[in-house]
Amino acid sequence: MSHNLSQPERFTITGPQGETYRGGNQEWYRDLWQRRAGCGPTTAATLLAYLSQTHPSLAPMAPAAGHTQAGFLQYMEALWPYVTPGSRGLDKPESLVLGCRSFALSRGCVLQGEILKIPRRRENRPSPAACRDFLIQALDADCPVAFLNFSNGSLPNLDSWHWVPLIALTEGEGVLLCTILDEGAEKVIDLALWQETTLLGGALVSLFPDPAL
Numbered sequence: 001m002s003h004n005l006s007q008p009e010r011f012t013i014t015g016p017q018g019e020t021y022r023g024g025n026q027e028w029y030r031d032l033w034q035r036r037a038g039c040g041p042t043t044a045a046t047l048l049a050y051l052s053q054t055h056p057s058l059a060p061m062a063p064a065a066g067h068t069q070a071g072f073l074q075y076m077e078a079l080w081p082y083v084t085p086g087s088r089g090l091d092k093p094e095s096l097v098l099g100c101r102s103f104a105l106s107r108g109c110v111l112q113g114e115i116l117k118i119p120r121r122r123e124n125r126p127s128p129a130a131c132r133d134f135l136i137q138a139l140d141a142d143c144p145v146a147f148l149n150f151s152n153g154s155l156p157n158l159d160s161w162h163w164v165p166l167i168a169l170t171e172g173e174g175v176l177l178c179t180i181l182d183e184g185a186e187k188v189i190d191l192a193l194w195q196e197t198t199l200l201g202g203a204l205v206s207l208f209p210d211p212a213l
Helices: 032-037 038-054 058-060 069-079 094-106 127-140 191-196
Strands: 003-004 012-014 021-022 112-120 145-149 163-174 177-183 185-190 202-209
Touching: 003 069, 012 069, 021 185, 032 038, 038 058, 038 069, 038 094, 038 145, 038 163, 038 202, 058 094, 058 112, 069 094, 094 112, 094 145, 094 202, 112 127, 127 145, 127 163, 127 177, 127 202, 177 191, 185 191
Parallel strands: none
Antiparallel strands: 003 163, 012 021, 112 202, 145 163, 145 202, 163 177, 177 185
């Protein structure tokens, strides 16, 4: 069974020569440190840009020209002071939630967040079913998920110590095939295999509008 967002075309960004990208790319930052450590702010910008265009109460968060590379870079730079990596990058999911909520408030919006941590110790990790349910709840509510992984385990197409947006899920026998956005492109990873083989764990983060509004 598949779980998809209602308007995945919102992630498409057009470059100066007419080329297209899926989501932002930290390599677009002008500063070297931002390019090295900017996966968290880039992921935050990608999630918030989508939410602002698909949830009316969050419309004031929308980037001014978010469907062009130059416009989306401006949005990434606007997020940076709120979602700011430290010397170890953005290594705490709570920092992403707090930063995104603060950015939303600066634009008159109320944003909520939920975190599912996947600890380093295997015996303390949530079950694959718990991860699946967390993703389904978010995606079925038309909210993309921020995925933090400290170790890519057996996934060759996923960088370690890295944030990416997760925008779709397909369940299978013993697999959780997830579509992620990374470096301006879509990739498919098996989250169940990652959870089984990661050495350091990570987290899933859901951002969504305040249900009371």
